[in-house]
Amino acid sequence: MLAKIVVDFQNCLIFILISLFSLLCLFVFVFKKPKDSRGCDLPPSPPSLPIIGHLHLILSTLPHKSFQNISSKYGPLLLLRFFNVPVVLKSSANVAYEIFKTHDVNISSHGHPPIDECLFFGSSSFVVAPYGYYWRLMKKLMVTKLFGPQALERLRHVREDELERFHTNLLSKEMKGETVQIAKEAIKLTNNSVCKMIMGRSCLEENGDAARVRGLVTETFALVKKIFLTQVLRRLFEILGISLFKKEILGVSRKFDEFLEKILVEHDEKPDFQGGDMMDVLLAAYRDENAEYKITRNHIKSLFAELILGGTDTSAQTIEWTMAEIINKPNILEKLRKELDSVVGKTRLIEEKDLPNLPYLQSVVKEGLRLHPPAPVFGRKVLEGCTIKGYYVPKNTALVVNAYAVMRDPHYWEDPDEFKPERFLTTSSKKEEEREQELKYIPFGSGRRGCPGVNLGYIFVGTAIGMMVHCFDWRVKGDKVNMDETAAALTLNMAVGRRDTC
């Protein structure tokens, strides 16, 4: 009898020990709060897979949604791991506030180049240039030549010509009873406008150059996820001697290089191109032996490739998504058309100067960008170790901002998944102002490294949507536009290519 009690007691002890051990494991692996070497808490880390860590989240077809899901389960500031590379993920409006307001300088870098010799995001890049002399020099030039109010006014005729061409295309399709693929037409509008604004008249629809550039933009965007992975895992790839995706990325880079070199030579050689556009100014700086900063031909080509990439697809996608929302909601379309009729009248096309007088149109565009940001996630790098929301984020950690989740954060947005332009019309009470400040609206990023093309983006989208609603009736094949998303390339695309009838 005594022996049996001893055996039972032993079993019980073993059972208790196993249970305690399991609980400990669970605590350590699931609920653990990792500490940095100084003993501060690192951000919480959700369960991960062996070896690859959280890499599967970025490999999923909709990374912004996978990130949004784990953030709603485990918190708005998380520490993820792609293999052995730490990445901090931020997904809420009030973390955005702290990061962009308190740590803006410390996060004013888009990380190191994924591949040095690549024309875009390589070692001559503007987008991944550290926040320093070169970046400031180029930013200043861009403001004077491209993005500042005077530059925008000087180049207005270029955009108005392209808007007219866009209108003529739609009109001719309407006359022939053809269907319109909005994304395809919108990308012509934005790409032609950007190319002409930065390179003068050297990139023409008529000689096939414009179509060639559009092809390069599409090819590059298809590689964005690979470029992002190459950037984040660069050290690991180097240690393992892997050059995954390098050949593919450099292939597109080479085509961009050939094209831009041709345009540079034209600018160099033909006196009639010396119209003082941005390329002329950069070429003069390149030739200037006494310049304070010696810019190279590669700097110029990189900047142009990145402006074309940054300015084309982003605005075109916003035009497509916003039109889809409007077509699906006839009451919004009617309200918008009423506003356009009363401000623009019925005898002319919308012009840029009309935009400030069209508050409802502006709200529609803002709401389109809130729900469908073309860059749903974007990356930064933490330059020095810092504390965010009480957690320690070590030096050189990659920071991934989930703008999509921030702009659908239910704590800051009423009915966050609904398309309700009116939310931007309400005059803000003091409380609302405070909330606004919490940076809940970040389709263009924020701070020093926020998008320099904000105003241009609003002009492209506002005038295009205004013209399409003002001048045409829209019908869609089927019942409604299918609003499913795909973010296969880390940008937000419509899953189903749409054909509307105008």
Ligand code: HEM
């Ligand atoms: C709807 C239109 C657009 C959207 C939603 C958009 C969005 C963004 C976002 C999210 C970033 C990263 C910001 C950050 O890190 O905080 C960015 C950066 C950038 N965008 Fe845009 N963009 C748009 C239009 C444009 C246009 C029209 C151009 C130029 C023609 C442009 C050029 C750039 C450049 C050069 C950067 C890098 C800035 C830097 O590194 O300092 N974007 N954009």
